[in-house]
Amino acid sequence: MKTIIEPFKIKSVEPIRFTTREEREKLLKEAGYNPFLLHADDVLIDLLTDSGTSAMSSEQWAGIMRGDESYAGSKSFYNFEDAVKKITAMKFVIPTHQGRAAEKILFSIVGGPGKYFPNNTHFDTTRANIEFTGSEAVDLLNETGKHPEIRADFKGNMDTEKLESFIKEKGKENIPLCMITITNNSGGGQPVSMQNIREVKKILQRYSIPLFIDACRFAENVYFIKKREKGYSDKSALEIAQEIFSYADGVTMSAKKDGLANIGGFLAMNDENLALLCRNLLIVTEGFPTYGGLAGRDLEAVAQGLAEILDEHYLQYRIRSVEYLGEKLIAAGIPIIEPPGGHAIYIDAKRFLPDIPPEQFPGQSIVCELYIEGGIRGVEIGSLMFGKYDESGRLIPPPMELVRLAIPRRVYTQSHIDYVSEVVIEVFRKRDKLKGYEIIYEAPILRHFTARFQAL
Numbered sequence: 001m002k003t004i005i006e007p008f009k010i011k012s013v014e015p016i017r018f019t020t021r022e023e024r025e026k027l028l029k030e031a032g033y034n035p036f037l038l039h040a041d042d043v044l045i046d047l048l049t050d051s052g053t054s055a056m057s058s059e060q061w062a063g064i065m066r067g068d069e070s071y072a073g074s075k076s077f078y079n080f081e082d083a084v085k086k087i088t089a090m091k092f093v094i095p096t097h098q099g100r101a102a103e104k105i106l107f108s109i110v111g112g113p114g115k116y117f118p119n120n121t122h123f124d125t126t127r128a129n130i131e132f133t134g135s136e137a138v139d140l141l142n143e144t145g146k147h148p149e150i151r152a153d154f155k156g157n158m159d160t161e162k163l164e165s166f167i168k169e170k171g172k173e174n175i176p177l178c179m180i181t182i183t184n185n186s187g188g189g190q191p192v193s194m195q196n197i198r199e200v201k202k203i204l205q206r207y208s209i210p211l212f213i214d215a216c217r218f219a220e221n222v223y224f225i226k227k228r229e230k231g232y233s234d235k236s237a238l239e240i241a242q243e244i245f246s247y248a249d250g251v252t253m254s255a256k257k258d259g260l261a262n263i264g265g266f267l268a269m270n271d272e273n274l275a276l277l278c279r280n281l282l283i284v285t286e287g288f289p290t291y292g293g294l295a296g297r298d299l300e301a302v303a304q305g306l307a308e309i310l311d312e313h314y315l316q317y318r319i320r321s322v323e324y325l326g327e328k329l330i331a332a333g334i335p336i337i338e339p340p341g342g343h344a345i346y347i348d349a350k351r352f353l354p355d356i357p358p359e360q361f362p363g364q365s366i367v368c369e370l371y372i373e374g375g376i377r378g379v380e381i382g383s384l385m386f387g388k389y390d391e392s393g394r395l396i397p398p399p400m401e402l403v404r405l406a407i408p409r410r411v412y413t414q415s416h417i418d419y420v421s422e423v424v425i426e427v428f429r430k431r432d433k434l435k436g437y438e439i440i441y442e443a444p445i446l447r448h449f450t451a452r453f454q455a456l
């Protein structure tokens with residue numbers, strides 16, 4: 001059969017609330033034209049993030065009931081630890097309440113002024129946690145990954161030549177570790193090939209620099225390797241995942257993505273001394289090492305989620321449903337990052353609104369219009385999220401101006417996705433009427449979460 005179906009049936013449903021266009025115009029104005037500040041109840045289809053928004057399975061809910069809430073030595077922790085070790089084979093597994101807590105602990109220990117952390121592309125919380133310690137977060141994405149219109153199989157790959165010259169320039173003693181983010185969220189959810197991971201590891205080994213993998217969406221990356229990389233089509237998803245992690249010295253993961261859980265994360269590593277330092281800090285900031293800021297029931301949900309995520313029927317459906325939305329938009333002439341990534345469609349706002357300059361946040365303009373037009377919530381990933389300013393206060397824009405429509409896992413059906421494509425196409429049809437925005441309030445760090453705007 002041609003049709004790839006959802007590999008599950010729906011047991012429990014949650015109504016969504018319909019609003020009128022007039023209501024949405026008023027609600028968005030009250031939210032300072034920042035959809036992060038909307039009440040979720042006022043959103044019809046919420047594509048703000050795929051993080052923590054997954055629908056849990058009946059087995060995960062059963063795990064929630066089984067959760068062992070003992071303060072120390074909880075059985076649920078050992079289930080969680082087994083699930084992480086089965087995939088990553090890391091010697092030390094440290095639970096955290098979400099991904100950024102793992103980053104905070106790791107970089108508080110290995111970061112500091114004068115240090116550099118390369119990555120294919122740092123996610124915003126990773127970058128913020130590194131910069132908070134006075135270190136520099138450096139993106140070394142390959143050139144193809146910076147061009148939304150170029151179709152290539154592994155646009156998340158790190159530029160290995162740049163990596164090696166960067167190490168020579170800054171000195172290996174100033175690079176405590178190197179990261180690879182799979183898939184590359186900030187660069188379009190694009191995958192990294194096994195060959196690239198292997199090559200990065202080889203270079204790092206020469207300079208004794210550890211490799212840490214940001215594994216938020218490792219299973220989606222695994223599926224792309226299986227489908228696109230020579231030599232992997234006959235390997236199971238688990239085998240491919242195990243090979244990826246065999247090249248790593250450590251892992252950070254937000255289990256709110258490919259952990260299929262609503263909260264949770266972990267930090268894992270092979271270095272015993274580093275693990276000791278991390279656990280000591282964990283006790284101060286998160287909790288005892290066998291729960292780390294999570295309830296026993298949350299640990300069970302993650303353990304079960306990690307067991308389900310490598311199901312190949314699920315991965316086939318997941319990657320196909322994102323691709324399906326991408327194909328509809330491409331057919332309507334809408335510029336998106338091609339090919340579609342693993343968890344989201346990224347609209348290329350620069351080509352969608354060529355007349356709105358980065359200083360006026362073209363991505364934010366599209367985000368606002370998608371809400372007004374059809375109650376859809378997306379997120380800007382461009383000058384608002386990553387823009388920097390020079391000494392004269394002039395914006396230095398990031399390479400791409402994007403709008404991300406992230407698809408929560410197992411939540412929306414094909415007709416929801418058809419509706420989303422109709423709304424995006426309608427906004428594209430009216431694109432000449434869209435206006436830029438200016439910021440009237442911004443926080444000093446991670447400003448996109450709370451900034452307020454006015455239309456120009």
Ligand SMILES: Cc1ncc(COP(=O)(O)O)c(C=O)c1O
Binds near residue numbers: 099100125256265
């Ligand atoms: C690649 C990547 N790393 C880290 C994080 C941070 O995870 P959390 O939101 O659980 O703190 C995210 C969250 O979206 C992410 O996409």
